[in-house]
Amino acid sequence: MGSLGQQRFRIGVDVGGTNTDAALVGCFETSSNDKQEFTVLASSKSPTTADVTSGICDAVKMVLEEADVPREDVLSINIGTTHFINAVTQRDAAKLERVAVLRLCGPFAREIAPFSDWPQALRDVVEGPVGYFSGGLEIDGRIISEIKDSEIRDFCHELKAAKINAIVVIGVFSSLDSGTPTQEEYVRSLLLREMPNVDVVCSRDIGNSAFIERENAAILNASILDFGRRTIRGFERAFRSLRLDCPLYLTQNDGTVMETKTAMRLPIKTFSSGATNSLTGALFLSGIHSRTTDLDPSTSQIIMVDIGGTTSDFAALSSSGFPRQSPATVKLGGVRTAFSMPELVSIGLGGGSHVLEQDDGRVSVGPTSVGYRLATSSKCFGGDTLTASDIVVASGHASNITGSVPIRLDAGLVARARHDIKRQLERSIDSMKVSDQEVVLLLVGGGSIIQLEGLNNVKACIRPPFYTVANAVGAAIAKISGEVDRVIIPGDRKQQAIVDEVKVETIGRTCSNGAIKSTVKIVDVDCIPLQYMTNAAFRIVVRACGELGWDKSTSGGRAVLDIDAVETYDEGEIPRVLPSKLDLDSQEMDYSTYQPEVSMAGEWFISETDLAFIAEGCGVLGTGGGGSVYSAYLQSVQALRNMPNGRMRVVEAKAVNHGDRVAIVAFVGAPTVSNERLAGDGELRVACDKLAQYLQLDGGSSAFAGLVAGEIGGSNGMRAFATAASMNLPVIDADMIGRAFPKVDMCLPYVYGAEKPSPAAVADARGNAQIVAEVESRDRLERLLRCLCIELGMFTASALSISGTNLHQYTCHDTVSQAWFLGRAILCARQDKKNVVDSLVDLIPGCRFLFVGRIVEISREVKGGWTIGTATIERASDDEEFISWDSESDQRPMVLQYQNEFLYAALKGPDGSQESICTTPDLITVLDMSGSALSTHELRYGLLVSVIAMPAHPLWTTQQGMQASDPASFGLHMQYQPFGQSWQKTPSVIQQYRPSSTLER
Template sequence: MASILRIGVDVGGTNTDAVILDPSSQNHPIIAWHKSPTTANTSQGIETVINVLLQQANVDPSRIASITIGTTHFINAVIEKDQSRLAPVAVLRLCGPFSQSVPPGIDWPEDLRDYICAYAAFLDGGLEIDGAVIREPIEAQVKEECARIKSMGIQNIVVNGIFSPADIAGERQEERVGEWIEKYYPEANVVLSKEVANLGFIERENAAVLNAAILSFARHTISSFQSAIYRLKLTCPVFLTQNDGTILQATDAARLPIRTFNSGATNSMCGAAFLCKSNIKKESMLVIDIGGTSTDVGMLLASGLPRQAAAVSEIAGVRLNFSCPDVKSIGLGGGSIVRIADANDNAQLTIGPDSVGHLITQHALVFGGDLPTTTDYAVVSQPPDSRADIGTRQLAEDGLLKLADSKGCNLVKLLSVYQATVKLKLEEIIDCMKTSIEDVPVLMVGGGAMIISPDEDGTVSLKGASSVIMPEYAGVANAIGAAIARVSGVVDTVLSTEGKTTQAILQEVSDIAIERAVTAGAVRDTVEVAEMDAIPVPYVASKIRVIVKAIGDFDFSRVSDTIPLSASHAESEFAVKFSEKTVPGKLSATTPSAAGPNTSFDIASYIPTIVPSPGKPITGSTHYEWHLSEKDLEWISLGCYILGTGGGGTPYPHFVRLRDMMRRGAIVRVVEPGWVGDEDNIACGGAMGSPTVSMEKPPGNEMMEAQDIVYKYLGVKPAAVMDFEIGGGNGIQGLILGASTNMNIPTVDGDWMGRAYPVGWQITPVVWGGDHTVFLPTSISDGNGNHMLMLAATSENQIERAFRAALSEMGSHVGCAKVLCRARNDIDHIAEAIIDEVGGKDAAKVLFKGKIIGVERKTVKGHSYGEVLISAADVSGGGLNSTSSVGKLKIPFKNENLVAIALSDSGNDERVVASVPDLICVCDALTGEAIGTPEYRYGLLVFVIGIQGSDKWTSSERGLEIGGPRAFGMDIDYKSLGIFRKPRSVIEEYAEYQS
């Protein structure tokens, strides 16, 4: 019996590549391949390239078992903001009393949000982290909303429920609401968020909304693909590749097109591994895909699947959490323009990032053009009979000679500098993407791979690469990757560990993932678990988050009776609406994005808004107020995470909430401690609970409810509010409380920790106030109608223990309110230059720079314990100038970083370089932003900064007893990192500008 054959097609911006391969062949799997320019009518281009393949291969069409297509069509519709391919969306949140302060699209670019996020309703529903029901969905609410949405002419609806991805116990809240929508509005297209992405409420909702916005266009596009196959008289099923290197049947892809967004890079990586499977052992390796404009680099794991990016990615300014490959790109390709920056004896040149792209045959020297490109340099650098012998070599050589003469430069040296520059660019991206200090195998693919010349022995050597393999058919690796893609099943859930071992839980979830892969079409005997992770949930007893992915080969026998759509289907209503001849109606390209930095902002000339405080006499800077701008808020948010020393949770959701309040008219006022009178009551509050709950259950009104309980009991209104801790998400809570309509009071420029600590009683009033209670009365609220008010306690530690015990019964996340008179400033916010802003080199220092090569985590009594290991590496390209780190740095943590321990290269010698109460901050070397302990992962380039702790902690034995190393069970004596210098406040610094 003849073996089955597969066709893979990759539709790129410049070329459409296609292959026919025999997956069962060990020696010659590639039967035919073809590369042709991508046409405006994509389906016609696919039909043409497959037709050429069939003619070349001369095989019986009945032997073709599948056609798998990779395309950038759907992600381009979003990136280009094309109204002809996007549609408005309504969102039904199953959230009960939560999340209303963070409406859908709150952090989107305004133009995209205003067009797509057309309507939102907040309905009863939602689950707690343990599966308990927040509220039951109500059919009557859904019926009413369906009528309203239909009257608005909106046809695409997203259903998003709190903790819905973790619902494997049978509540089926999203599914039930989807069924009601079908009952009352059968014409609607419904997207359930749990089918799109995993835990992470806002990011999952964003992904579901984008998915819904392109549904109609995706259905038209995919039906046109199927119609092209039908016209070729092929009866095989059609698949699309998705972001993780596996496939979706066309019908599923038409329902979940967002899963294909980043499949192009994945196809290249998987194709490269297939081409080299007989030459390399099963291990992780880097794939470098050099195209016409850019070079994409990703890590292929030993499982054969690409390493996935961090939990949150971004497309067109929208934060998403669906699975996508961890790929970095640089402006280096076959069409990159090469410029001579300096000549004579010091020949220097620059490559890219601009490129002639698909117009290379018009502009490159080798084709008679007038722009020197990497292709020209490569052709002239290599022997005439090499694989780089394209176009007319003499034209390229003459052009480069003329250019070299005009610069007074020797051509031989210029070619040598070119090769060194290309190698350096590739070596830098290799070093950035490696996950260990060891050299790794590198697979070089892509049509532009010829731009790097081999050494005299015919091989290519790159620093950081144990070997460089350029396989045959490398130019169509992307189409090969599409052809050989497999099927996956994924589970991301939170489970109880009571009465079960971790291994038993992993096996249970693995079985579910395997079943999901089989349901998706995999042959059961071929399914294996490719990825598995178990993450303890901080602050929540006996809970663990488990993520498992299973993959297997597709069972073609189950779709042998698949009947493709008729050719006439392409002329349906979708084809009329989304005709590829239609001129796209793009959204405004000049509308500023609500996300991402404003590159035109002049930081050096920026002056904050400092105004006299109404009704207060001017005494120095004491009675001025700082009215925050959005830029101030952004900087404070970044600084809060740095001061979180790895803990406290990301401030991002609180930042976008407060920014939205400001855009709706709220004024955020900050005052100095001297503004407060001796008898004034100062509100104080923050969040207590698990970061996992915070990322999945956006806040309700629990913060304000806790405050109201305290002040209604006291019968007074506070004069100002002050943060409980500045580190992490709680650093923004005081600003939110002060700016709220209930309070409308200023926020004191200070906090009670000067950082983040794991427990609420590790604060300076306890250091200086003794063992008695400081904050009474104190209250907590879960935002769902449950409150506690504590009027008496023996100590702050006892209050903490009582509230922690109640926490798990109140959704593992509550708002907390305290009361105290008179405040004192500890640490001001950190702006751009972190070390300068906290007192200079005497008060802070760079402890280490390198790459994370190891992370261990475990949960003890609700707290996340662990250790991160960082190996010395050059991160100077990430914005940090040269300090030479050697050996390794080990940082144990308990929610926050506790101690920094330098290790020698041999690992035999250890030296403590910093410890609590001093602040140990791990920052992303590429952005300068803080990284929290839940975000530590292999391969991140980081720098570690030590900041001298406030003398409120370090100047007394009690401060070290409560917040020093021994408070965390470490037999280490505290040694001061430097000299604490109180930073100058923003109000003091800029009040003079207001006179």
């Protein structure tokens, strides 16, 4: 280590629901490499006040007085705050602005309106005018349509009349836009020219993938921009009153800090910084990062638990040196986003947790708590409530709790309470593990004194100095980061050259954010190939971080504000005990008692609850592919709500006459495109109309007896609902495949040669429509549709038809019902806090549990336009909260291979050999721990998953069916592995709930 220079200081602050913590850290700049060395000099806790800023002032004043350091030597103040997420979760109209949304999409992106999936209470506060305008890009970089200035100017009149002060501009595939300026930036300039005082957020500044999720995050960000500015100005006024003339930074979700000018523009990035601050502080205080201990983070799993008065929050260290990020979609205030958040496990266990003894002698600790009343309610403080802190005192550790008095409790009660605390901690630690490496547990937070027992499978438990304010210490020593996230079409360039170019850009962005260049390092590079693409497009995400700079006068952390001109602002009362989950909306309906509406005539009238069940089930039947169900679900709900005089209905396949014709509807193309370039207004209806016109059906498309899904798995399983309703036709309770498969020519009537795979109609939102009149074979249809799909932007509507006779004989019947029963089992288990996988196995005929564990390796490549991937999953610990499986059973990891859908599951031996346990055409599905199905592109390292399987429909296990769907048909050198359980017919919702059926029983 080089010689140390002058000591300077940083102050870290963490604002919690009960207390505001502060820590003053002394830091030296080493002359050899500009690296900073830190020492904690003082810490404090102060009650969080209603106006928040005065509580921060009190905490900061205490550490300054304790350490008695020159204020001019304070380099920065770094704050972690719950201000902004609180405003969203509380739906506070005084802090949230109404937001207008401008979609640059041409004729696309009409199927789902902005705010469609928002909780109504929040929507009522935030929703503003919506406009659809020319603009947007295709996945290959082509422009959908040029921006029209007159459209934007005309919309500004509406925005002025509505007194809108916040606007989101979102363009289709805006992350691909390399223009100077980009379309979003150009429209922002137009808006500011017409409305100079409004806030305009460009979606590409917020995130990359998934149109709905990016739009939602951009809207949330826009809604709190004004409140964010006022809050940060209040912070700066407070510090100016303390004679602190230094930059202010805010901590963000990934454990780094950002300058105030960025925080004012992107306050959403601060939403979940508390646990990351605690982990950063715990790592420093324990000496692990500086290697002042014998613990090696490269050979151990580092897990932190921050135990407060009410909850315990667990986070884990990733290989990048930062908190492991959650790979799943995250809800903020009940709003679905794809924003990066740390992976957390929160349980109701803390120092104030109630200790309850049951009649049978069992003792439980938590999840209810006395919270901030601990110092008055607990027995060790003279109260009459038995808490976890009382167990600590009764165990002889009263010295660990300042101000407590010794108490005596029954020894058996104490032992059983300590055992329950130990059990809960061990279970949560196991849920965070990603391998069989030894675990080092870092214990921080004031409530961490309740951990008294040795923990199984934990190498070491470390409660470091200043553990009660580890969150504030983490904020004080946090680094600064930069990130580049975009979709690349490589053309003639090599991928490695592109990666190197993006790395340089990321380092530059990190330095411009305020990092010392010599300390900046690349911490994460992720290249993700895009499915179905023929242009080798891939998404690249590069992150870098470095030490904060030392020059106060040039630091980017200082907000460009006239502090003295800022008005006083009262942030208002905040809750003393914050919710552990961000989604506060509760479902009042009892799913277990819900009954669908079925008429005597056998028509099933669909409700929003039915659609929710079917959506979850279609995800399961998607077997990793089929595209995102979410957008199709929202479209179906939106269509149902817009039907004042019509009904959305389902009928059985046998209700179709032999001589009738039924339209087969599906979107064909890439899930990557369908998640971003949302459908327009009625492409499937246009495809059906064109097909009926070609077939010369009397009455046009209304002559069809109904619509049937091309595949029940994934997005296409729900596409028929809105279109059928618009045509006043029923959806048939059947589909062409019984699951999801990657190609149109795998529809069973074509596999068996029973139905000609033509004519086929294709349509897009621009008004393009084509008829494929004749094809020589089913695989020729697949190739022709693929060519058309590429020209039309890799996502287009298609329609074919099938006779009633072939519908009866060569399709999978009652698959809408199957999806409904699957979804009901998932939502009932989730509502009742039961194990989802166990519920599926118990309730669904033929469903079988295969594996539970964490994903430890993922590889992907693109061959011939298909994404070929492999995922390796390591066994999870035996834990009844996740899945019941025999801990003495085979401990080998599982390997899954997929080509858009999962093709096989095998157990991997120590020598690399694989023992297949399930293969295509049987269904293999991966579920997250909420029980929702995951698509193959959603698989991420560290994700805890369960794997289930179901037997294929008998039409797939004949000689003809196997030729089209067995492993060899996908180029795999293995034999079909029989599933081991026989297929059973799915119950029919119509038969089970039809009134006449009830009378017959």
